[in-house]
Amino acid sequence: MQDSPKISRRSFFKGDVPSRHHISSAVVVTHPSRREEIGRRIAAMPGVQVHASEGSRLVVTIEGPTSGMLGETLIAISTLDGVITANMVFEHMDEGEEIGS
Template sequence: MSKEWHITSFIVTARPERIAAVMDAALKLPQTELAVQEGARMVLVMEGEHRGDIMDRVDTLRDLEGVITVNLVYHHVEDKDSLEEELHDERHTT
C-alpha cells in the first residue's frame, strides 16, 4: 500500500500589528514554508503524509492571537512513491 503526500497552500490574514508574531509561529510548524508575505497577509505551503496532520496545523494557526482568517487555496494529493521516481525527458530533438 502506497502512502499519500499532501501539498496544500493557505492564505493567512492577521491583524497588522500581529503579522510578525503570526509568521514566526507559523514557520515553527512542521513542513510549513512561507511562499509570500505582503502586508497583513501571507501564503503558506504545507506538506505532509496525512490530511489530518495538515488540518491540525491549520487549527493551530486559527488559534493564534491576531489571526483573522486561514483560507485554503490549493490541495493536491500525490502518491508518495511517485514523487521519488526519477523523471525522464522523452522529448527528442532532431
C-alpha cells in the same frame, strides 16, 4: 477521480502500503502590526513554510502524510492569537512508490 487502492490488513502490517504526500496552500490574515511575529510562529510549525507576506496577509504551504494532518495544522494556525482567518486555497495529494518494495 481515482479510487484509493485497497489495502489488506496483512499488507498494512508488512508496510506494503502506498506512500502519499499531501500539500496545501493557505492564505492567513493577521492583524497588520503582528504579521511578522505570527509569520515566524507559523514558519516554526512542522511541515509549514511561509512564502510571502504583505500588509496583513501571509501565503503559506503545509505538507504532510495525510489530508487530516493538513487540516489539523490549518486549525492550529487559525487559533493563534492575532490571526483573523486562515483559509486553505489548494490541496494536492501525490501517490508515491510502495513502501517495502
